[in-house]
Amino acid sequence: MPYKTRNGRRVKLPRSATNGIQYLIKLDGTKATFECKEGHHISTTDFGKGPVSRRIPASSLAMLSKYWWKGTGHCYGWCQVCQNAWDDLEVK
Numbered sequence: 001m002p003y004k005t006r007n008g009r010r011v012k013l014p015r016s017a018t019n020g021i022q023y024l025i026k027l028d029g030t031k032a033t034f035e036c037k038e039g040h041h042i043s044t045t046d047f048g049k050g051p052v053s054r055r056i057p058a059s060s061l062a063m064l065s066k067y068w069w070k071g072t073g074h075c076y077g078w079c080q081v082c083q084n085a086w087d088d089l090e091v092k
Contacts (some may be wrong), residue, residue, distance in 0.1 A: 002078045005087040008038035019086075024068035029058045038078040043077065062091070 002013040022043075026033040030048030037040065047056040056064070067073040 002080065002083070004083060017078055018076040019078055019083050020076065021074045022079070023068075023070040023074055024065055027061065027065050030056065031063055032061065034068075034075070036075055036077075036082060037074075038079070038082060040081045041079040064078075 001008040002015070002017040002019075004013060005011070022041075023035040023037070024032055024036040025035045025042070031044060031046045033042060033044045047061055048058070049055070068075045
Protein backbone atom coordinates (compact mmCIF):
# COMPACT_ATOMS: atom_id res chain seq x y z
CA MET A 1 0.00 0.00 0.00
CA PRO A 2 1.57 3.32 -1.02
CA TYR A 3 2.13 5.88 1.69
CA LYS A 4 3.91 9.16 2.38
CA THR A 5 5.49 10.09 5.70
CA ARG A 6 4.32 13.37 7.19
CA ASN A 7 5.49 14.48 10.65
CA GLY A 8 6.52 10.93 11.49
CA ARG A 9 3.14 9.47 10.53
CA ARG A 10 2.21 7.36 7.52
CA VAL A 11 -0.41 8.87 5.25
CA LYS A 12 -2.03 6.17 3.10
CA LEU A 13 -2.47 6.92 -0.58
CA PRO A 14 -4.85 5.31 -3.09
CA ARG A 15 -3.69 2.16 -4.89
CA SER A 16 -3.58 4.14 -8.13
CA ALA A 17 -0.91 6.53 -6.77
CA THR A 18 2.27 6.90 -8.83
CA ASN A 19 5.55 8.62 -8.07
CA GLY A 20 7.86 7.77 -10.92
CA ILE A 21 8.79 5.96 -14.07
CA GLN A 22 9.02 2.18 -14.19
CA TYR A 23 10.31 -0.08 -16.94
CA LEU A 24 9.20 -3.56 -17.93
CA ILE A 25 11.94 -6.10 -17.30
CA LYS A 26 10.23 -9.42 -17.95
CA LEU A 27 6.93 -10.58 -19.42
CA ASP A 28 5.77 -14.14 -18.75
CA GLY A 29 2.25 -14.73 -20.07
CA THR A 30 0.10 -12.35 -18.03
CA LYS A 31 2.77 -11.71 -15.37
CA ALA A 32 4.80 -8.54 -15.86
CA THR A 33 7.85 -7.57 -13.79
CA PHE A 34 8.64 -3.85 -13.47
CA GLU A 35 11.70 -2.06 -12.15
CA CYS A 36 11.95 1.49 -10.79
CA LYS A 37 13.88 4.04 -12.86
CA GLU A 38 16.51 4.19 -10.09
CA GLY A 39 16.79 0.40 -10.09
CA HIS A 40 15.92 -0.33 -6.47
CA HIS A 41 12.38 -1.64 -6.67
CA ILE A 42 11.04 -4.62 -8.57
CA SER A 43 7.33 -5.40 -8.58
CA THR A 44 5.39 -8.17 -10.27
CA THR A 45 1.84 -7.70 -11.51
CA ASP A 46 -0.39 -10.47 -12.80
CA PHE A 47 -2.79 -8.91 -15.29
CA GLY A 48 -4.70 -12.18 -15.59
CA LYS A 49 -6.10 -11.97 -12.04
CA GLY A 50 -8.72 -9.80 -10.44
CA PRO A 51 -12.16 -8.77 -11.65
CA VAL A 52 -13.08 -9.99 -15.13
CA SER A 53 -13.49 -6.40 -16.34
CA ARG A 54 -9.85 -5.56 -15.45
CA ARG A 55 -8.11 -8.70 -16.77
CA ILE A 56 -5.85 -8.40 -19.80
CA PRO A 57 -5.22 -11.47 -21.99
CA ALA A 58 -1.63 -12.48 -22.78
CA SER A 59 -1.98 -11.55 -26.46
CA SER A 60 -3.07 -8.00 -25.64
CA LEU A 61 -0.42 -7.69 -22.97
CA ALA A 62 2.28 -8.72 -25.45
CA MET A 63 1.08 -5.97 -27.77
CA LEU A 64 1.06 -3.35 -24.96
CA SER A 65 4.44 -4.41 -23.60
CA LYS A 66 6.37 -2.79 -26.45
CA TYR A 67 5.46 0.58 -24.90
CA TRP A 68 6.80 -0.42 -21.47
CA TRP A 69 10.27 -1.83 -22.31
CA LYS A 70 13.25 0.22 -21.17
CA GLY A 71 14.56 0.97 -24.65
CA THR A 72 11.27 2.10 -26.16
CA GLY A 73 9.07 3.49 -23.42
CA HIS A 74 7.94 3.38 -19.80
CA CYS A 75 4.93 3.35 -17.51
CA TYR A 76 4.24 5.00 -14.17
CA GLY A 77 4.19 3.15 -10.86
CA TRP A 78 4.96 3.38 -7.16
CA CYS A 79 8.37 2.85 -5.55
CA GLN A 80 8.30 3.16 -1.76
CA VAL A 81 12.12 3.39 -1.55
CA CYS A 82 12.09 6.47 -3.81
CA GLN A 83 9.26 7.99 -1.78
CA ASN A 84 11.08 7.45 1.52
CA ALA A 85 14.17 9.15 0.09
CA TRP A 86 12.03 12.06 -1.14
CA ASP A 87 10.33 12.38 2.28
CA ASP A 88 13.74 12.51 3.97
CA LEU A 89 14.82 15.35 1.66
CA GLU A 90 11.66 17.33 2.44
CA VAL A 91 12.20 17.05 6.21
CA LYS A 92 15.78 18.35 6.11
